[in-house]
Amino acid sequence: MTAVPEVITPPSPHRVDLLRRPKASRGFWSWFTTVDHKKIGVLYGATALVFFLIAGSEALLIRLQLAGPNGTVLTASQYNTLFTMHGTTMIFLVGMPLPVALGNYFIPLMIGARDVAFPRLNMFGYWVFLFGGLFIYSGFVLGGAPNGGWFGYTPLTSTPMSQGFLPGHGPDFWTVGLVMLGVGSVTSAINFIVTILNMRAPGMTLMRMPVFVWMMLVTAFLTAFAIPCVTAALIMVFFDRNYGTNFFQAASGGDPLLYQHLFWLFGHPEVYILILPGMGIVSEILPTFARKPLFGYAVIVFSGIAIGFLGWGVWAHHMFATGLGPVAVSAFSLATMLIAIPTGVKIFNWLGTVWGGSLRLKTPMLFALGFIAMFTIGGLSGVTHSIVPADTQQTDTYYVVAHFHYVLFGGLIFAIFGGFYYWWPKIFGRMLNERMGKLNFWMLLIGFNLTFFPMHILGLEGQPRRTYTYASGMGWDNLNLLVSIGSFVIAFGVLVFIVNIIFSTLRGEKATADPWDARTLEWSTPTPVPEYNFAEIPQVQARDDFWHRKYTEDAEGRLVRLPSGGSDSGTMGAVATLEVDEGSGGHGDTPGENGDGHGDGHGIHMPSPSYYPFVMTLGLPILGYAAVFKNPWLAIPGVLILVFGMYAWAIEPGTAEDES
Amino acid sequence: MTQATLPVPQEGHHDDHGHDTATGTTNTKLAMWVFLSSECLFFGAFIATYLLYRGRSVKGPTPRDVYNIPFTSVTSFILLMSSLTMVLALAAIQRGDHRRFRVWIIATGLFGLTFIAGQIYEFTEFYREGLSLSTNVFGSSFFVLTGIHGAHVTVGIIWLLSLWGLSMQGKLGVQHSERVEIAGLYWHFVDVVWIVIFTVVYLIPPQK
Ligand code: HEM
Numbered sequence: 001m002t003a004v005p006e007v008i009t010p011p012s013p014h015r016v017d018l019l020r021r022p023k024a025s026r027g028f029w030s031w032f033t034t035v036d037h038k039k040i041g042v043l044y045g046a047t048a049l050v051f052f053l054i055a056g057s058e059a060l061l062i063r064l065q066l067a068g069p070n071g072t073v074l075t076a077s078q079y080n081t082l083f084t085m086h087g088t089t090m091i092f093l094v095g096m097p098l099p100v101a102l103g104n105y106f107i108p109l110m111i112g113a114r115d116v117a118f119p120r121l122n123m124f125g126y127w128v129f130l131f132g133g134l135f136i137y138s139g140f141v142l143g144g145a146p147n148g149g150w151f152g153y154t155p156l157t158s159t160p161m162s163q164g165f166l167p168g169h170g171p172d173f174w175t176v177g178l179v180m181l182g183v184g185s186v187t188s189a190i191n192f193i194v195t196i197l198n199m200r201a202p203g204m205t206l207m208r209m210p211v212f213v214w215m216m217l218v219t220a221f222l223t224a225f226a227i228p229c230v231t232a233a234l235i236m237v238f239f240d241r242n243y244g245t246n247f248f249q250a251a252s253g254g255d256p257l258l259y260q261h262l263f264w265l266f267g268h269p270e271v272y273i274l275i276l277p278g279m280g281i282v283s284e285i286l287p288t289f290a291r292k293p294l295f296g297y298a299v300i301v302f303s304g305i306a307i308g309f310l311g312w313g314v315w316a317h318h319m320f321a322t323g324l325g326p327v328a329v330s331a332f333s334l335a336t337m338l339i340a341i342p343t344g345v346k347i348f349n350w351l352g353t354v355w356g357g358s359l360r361l362k363t364p365m366l367f368a369l370g371f372i373a374m375f376t377i378g379g380l381s382g383v384t385h386s387i388v389p390a391d392t393q394q395t396d397t398y399y400v401v402a403h404f405h406y407v408l409f410g411g412l413i414f415a416i417f418g419g420f421y422y423w424w425p426k427i428f429g430r431m432l433n434e435r436m437g438k439l440n441f442w443m444l445l446i447g448f449n450l451t452f453f454p455m456h457i458l459g460l461e462g463q464p465r466r467t468y469t470y471a472s473g474m475g476w477d478n479l480n481l482l483v484s485i486g487s488f489v490i491a492f493g494v495l496v497f498i499v500n501i502i503f504s505t506l507r508g509e510k511a512t513a514d515p516w517d518a519r520t521l522e523w524s525t526p527t528p529v530p531e532y533n534f535a536e537i538p539q540v541q542a543r544d545d546f547w548h549r550k551y552t553e554d555a556e557g558r559l560v561r562l563p564s565g566g567s568d569s570g571t572m573g574a575v576a577t578l579e580v581d582e583g584s585g586g587h588g589d590t591p592g593e594n595g596d597g598h599g600d601g602h603g604i605h606m607p608s609p610s611y612y613p614f615v616m617t618l619g620l621p622i623l624g625y626a627a628v629f630k631n632p633w634l635a636i637p638g639v640l641i642l643v644f645g646m647y648a649w650a651i652e653p654g655t656a657e658d659e660s
Numbered sequence: 661m662t663q664a665t666l667p668v669p670q671e672g673h674h675d676d677h678g679h680d681t682a683t684g685t686t687n688t689k690l691a692m693w694v695f696l697s698s699e700c701l702f703f704g705a706f707i708a709t710y711l712l713y714r715g716r717s718v719k720g721p722t723p724r725d726v727y728n729i730p731f732t733s734v735t736s737f738i739l740l741m742s743s744l745t746m747v748l749a750l751a752a753i754q755r756g757d758h759r760r761f762r763v764w765i766i767a768t769g770l771f772g773l774t775f776i777a778g779q780i781y782e783f784t785e786f787y788r789e790g791l792s793l794s795t796n797v798f799g800s801s802f803f804v805l806t807g808i809h810g811a812h813v814t815v816g817i818i819w820l821l822s823l824w825g826l827s828m829q830g831k832l833g834v835q836h837s838e839r840v841e842i843a844g845l846y847w848h849f850v851d852v853v854w855i856v857i858f859t860v861v862y863l864i865p866p867q868k
Contacts, residue, residue: 006864117687117691118687118691142783186695186698189694190691190694190695190698191691192695193691194687194691194694195689197681197682197683197690198682198683198687198690199681199682199687200682209840224694224695224697224698225697225698225701226701227698228698228699228701228702228705229701229702229705231702232705232706232709233705235804235808236804239793239800239804240800243791243793243794245793245794245799245800245804246794246796246797246799246800247709247797247801247804251718252717252718252796252797253713253717253718253797254713254714254797254800255712255713258709260713262705262709265705265760277724293677566787619829646741647822650822
């Protein structure tokens with residue numbers, strides 16, 4: 001992992017520009033050099049959606065193969081590649097970057113900031129994600145795509161190629177690619193942490209932050225601490241495979257189980273990295289569409305933090321079948337049951353939020369409610385894994401596949417779709433169509449349950465996962481067919497979403513600045529959001545600040561709309577009715593030199609676009625190929641590009657000096 | 661109340677000056693701390709692996725056969741001293757004493773280089789005595805752990821020399837002392853990690 005010296009940025013008079021500073025903030029090329037967190041968010045989202053379609057297609061091929069007994073659509077080795085790439089893509093190229101996309105766009109808007117703490121590092125993170133993904137996929141044409149499963153257990157993956165376990169370069173692309181992606185994830189996590197802790201607007205205390213921001217903060221910490229564990233493990237696998245080390249070679253005293261410990265020490269926090277942002281999104285959607293504040297804000301925040309801590313103490317529940325011994329097994333079993341408590345608390349808080357609210361069942365709300373229901377099912381089947389004797393039966397069967405799809409698809413992906421429908425108008429200035437949205441939701445919900453519910457039964461009947469076919473007469477035929485049909489219903493649902501996007505872009509209804517009558521600061525900005533986000537940095541007076549600028553309560557506790565607090569007028573007269581606790585965010589009360597106070601954004605210095613994040617990242621896949629093909633000559637240009645990019649970046653000031 | 665409608669601070673929040681951050685710590689420094697805590701787990705994984713494999717090699721050479729404690733003690737001491745010169749370099753630039761800053765920063769880099777030279781010598785010695793990456797689990801876990809630490813030291817040396825170069829060109833003023841402080845954080849971290857490695861890898865006696 002490299003420490004990118006973002007340190008050396010302030011302008012110096014004798015600065016040399018190695019490449020002429022890019023200026024354009026519009027047009028095709030601006031997407032290569034932008035440092036605007038909103039554009040980077042869109043890039044993350046678009047790229048991750050493409051990977052979602054790819055991984056989804058891989059799943060459909062899997063389901064075609066398994067639709068009937070003795071399937072012949074795929075060979076065994078193609079099947080191995082497909083489930084490995086499906087899992088790897090869904091986790092690292094879809095599940096992790098989609099929340100980062102929304103976080104990139106909305107964290108600064110939600111905390112009242114103009115950008116993230118390190119705009120260029122942000123762009124670097126995106127390029128690493130894109131190139132890392134392409135790198136792993138390039139294995140398909142360059143000597144073997146990954147095929148050892150998404151957790152790549154040793155000794156299968158670590159045995160040297162010459163011994164014929166996994167011939168081809170699959171595991172090499174997998175280890176090197178994941179290390180690369182890890183670098184990107186850690187940099188973006190550090191960026192989020194610093195942004196959230198350091199760049200909140202005056203008055204935006206920690207306990208006034210929207211829950212989505214809180215959950216992204218916990219997620220970022222988990223990412224920063226979990227990724228290095230797996231990076232170490234992947235490096236060991238790579239060395240075992242290519243340089244004859246003995247880390248996981250039992251014959252030389254190595255211990256293959258060590259890999260599982262290191263992997264799941266990352267892997268379990270990882271599942272919270274995937275689900276906590278979803279919980280955050282849902283915690284934004286529910287209050288908006290129930291027109292009530294979030295029930296038990298503090299409890300939701302603290303249970304999120306508790307999940308973040310407990311998530312480190314349960315990794316070995318992925319390894320119950322490996323014979324850890326009764327003490328370890330009991331301890332991890334208990335810890336696993338324990339973690340259900342904060343999760344359950346959250347579910348009840350969401351129900352409390354919805355309870356008695358005046359619900360508006362718009363598409364985002366449907367997805368949020370779907371999330372609660374599906375995630376609860378996934379959580380319950382998860383608790384059944386914590387009971388060791390049961391888990392020993394379930395391990396490596398379709399029961400497990402059913403479980404983690406309920407939390408990943410029914411949890412994360414439902415929340416992300418909800419987030420898309422919710423925030424789309426703010427991002428693109430047009431509404432997504434409600435009719436199609438509802439169709440989208442019901443197709444996904446029905447298809448999802450058709451696909452994954454029967455897998456519970458198939459698993460309990462013993463159908464093993466990661467197995468390319470099954471004999472007829474096992475009693476699995478009908479359910480497998482049903483599952484495969486379900487997966488195409490899901491595909492249809494996703495297709496509806498894509499049509500909806502296209503339709504919305506071409507002739508969708510124009511969105512107002514605050515179409516949902518929402519509660520948090522991002523909706524106080526005009527649509528489309530100006531490059532500088534806020535003409536004036538907001539002064540935050542309360543949790544759900546924007547709501548309180550719009551509404552107050554009369555003597556009977558009914559909501560009354562404040563006359564001046566229109567959603568698109570920047571006036572803040574409304575705050576007069578609120579108690580102002582001054583000093584809680586008492587940093588920087590002086591008018592800034594750059595602000596002109598007229599709200600038209602002139603004179604606000606935004607960070608300037610830069611080539612170097614792109615240039616620097618170009619070096620990484622080259623180094624990656626050098627590692628995979630053990631070609632030191634290739635490493636030379638890789639290092640040169642990397643070093644050039646790094647130095648040029650370091651001496652380039654964050655904001656270009658004014659020409660005027 | 662009127663305060664809410666006043667123009668509020670619009671300083672370039674992405675700059676290096678921390679007086680306008682919500683925590684009071686500058687962005688870069690906070691980022692460095694998070695990065696270093698992330699690195700703790702990275703090294704932790706390799707150190708744990710080394711410890712797990714202590715005494716589990718099925719054939720030699722064992723640590724006892726190859727370690728040259730007096731030699732490594734000397735290079736470790738030199739690396740430790742580089743933390744002292746790093747502190748002196750930072751103090752010098754904060755005072756605006758650029759001449760001393762350059763002396764101390766170069767001294768820090770040279771101490772680091774000495775340590776790396778020592779490590780290269782040690783690796784070749786071990787190799788000559790029959791210990792390679794693939795000999796046994798000791799060789800694997802030892803070389804990868806200390807090698808990755810050495811790579812970190814090397815990055816640090818390049819960083820320090822770059823600061824020295826900037827200073828020679830007159831581009832590193834007192835107002836930039838935080839850059840030195842950040843590099844210093846990294847450098848001290850790498851030193852502390854070495855203290856841990858030296859203790860658990862070299863000094864705690866091997867089981868057999
Ligand atoms: C289009 C909907 C999806 C379908 C039809 C589907 C289907 C499947 C199937 C049948 C398997 C098991 C393959 C086997 O064990 O032989 C599988 C594995 C997996 N899926 Fe999905 N899936 C879908 C969406 C997702 C999503 C949204 C995620 C995560 C965000 C995901 C993550 C995984 C993972 C991690 C594995 C494990 C791969 C491995 O065993 O190494 N899937 N999927």
